Amino acid sequence: GAVVSQHPSWVICKSGTSVKIECRSLDFQATTMFWYRQFPKQSLMLMATSNEGSKATYEQGVEKDKFLINHASLTLSTLTVTSAHPEDSSFYICSAEYGTGDTEAFFGQGTRLTVV
Amino acid sequence: LAKTTQPISMDSYEGQEVNITCSHNNIATNDYITWYQQFPSQGPRFIIQGYKTKVTNEVASLFIPADRKSSTLSLPRVSLSDTAVYYCLVLSGGYNKLIFGAGTRLAVHP
Numbered sequence: 670g671a672v673v674s675q676h677p678s679w680v681i682c683k684s685g686t687s688v689k690i691e692c693r694s695l696d697f698q699a700t701t702m703f704w705y706r707q708f709p710k711q712s713l714m715l716m717a718t719s720n721e722g723s724k725a726t727y728e729q730g731v732e733k734d735k736f737l738i739n740h741a742s743l744t745l746s747t748l749t750v751t752s753a754h755p756e757d758s759s760f761y762i763c764s765a766e767y768g769t770g771d772t773e774a775f776f777g778q779g780t781r782l783t784v785v
Numbered sequence: 786l787a788k789t790t791q792p793i794s795m796d797s798y799e800g801q802e803v804n805i806t807c808s809h810n811n812i813a814t815n816d817y818i819t820w821y822q823q824f825p826s827q828g829p830r831f832i833i834q835g836y837k838t839k840v841t842n843e844v845a846s847l848f849i850p851a852d853r854k855s856s857t858l859s860l861p862r863v864s865l866s867d868t869a870v871y872y873c874l875v876l877s878g879g880y881n882k883l884i885f886g887a888g889t890r891l892a893v894h895p
Binding site for chain 2: 673675703712713714715760762763764773775777778781
């Protein structure tokens with residue numbers, strides 16, 4: 670199947686700093702990528718839909734100025750957590766749409782963010 | 786998007802068949818049923834997808850009755866490595882905006 674890679678796998682940052690997480694589709698082009706957040710023992714929560722060349726669409730309750738999403742190419746979307754605080758510590762996961770009309774999503778391995 | 790309901794947790798033993806049932810009463814005509822598996826600290830992995838009747842692949846089988854208001858994921862002869870969270874999702878054809886429910890936490894014991 671198609672491969673989606675996230676970088677870094679884990680990151681520790683100080684409170685108040687910003688952290689960028691990359692999501693790459695390695696062997697296919699993804700016009701649409703999705704970003705999720707997952708707290709321990711909870712399900713994935715969709716944060717935003719990232720479309721190549723246009724602004725991301727954020728889910729209700731997700732602060733777009735705090736979670737900056739950029740989808741500058743067909744193989745790369747980035748999520749920047751700005752002015753991170755301990756409550757932003759979570760597992761962030763991206764997924765990519767393989768092709769138009771395809772209904773199988775491919776997920777990255779996730780990024781564990783710890784804000785201290 | 787149709788809401789799904791599935792058991793919060795299940796326990797099984799190695800070698801047994803495990804069936805996880807998901808309810809999706811409001812499924813629409815064009816909707817597909819999809820199951821994902823997630824191990825701790827990993828992204829979800831696609832298991833199987835179906836529209837009606839029965840679908841089988843090398844990992845699992847998916848049974849969907851005629852009214853499509855529920856579906857059952859069947860894992861034959863589970864092993865310890867099948868311990869994971871299993872998510873049932875309903876998605877509109879061609880649309881990959883996946884909304885995850887609580888999932889079923891399956892624990893396989895020796």
